[in-house]
Amino acid sequence: MSDRDPAFARDAATAAYYEQRAKEYDEWYLAQGRFASLNPPAWHLQVSHLVDLVGGLPTGQSFVAARVTWSNRS
Secondary structure (H helix, E strand, O other): OOOOOOOOOOOHHHHHHHHHHHHHHHHHHOOOHHHHHHOOOOHHHHHHHHHHHHHOOOOOOOOOOOOOOOOOOO
């Protein structure tokens, strides 16, 4: 496990589970490896917009992402 305390896991077993799966999640998020063929055309642009949106939020604020959907809009 990494040397960082998990920000969301409330127990060691949950933290360990996600730590084990981290590489797979990264591949999905980056549309690489076995997930590269699932990469919709606008994926990287949508991720960039989301990163910009979240980065622009005031510090100390939180939000809940309720739903993620694929979109062909760019």
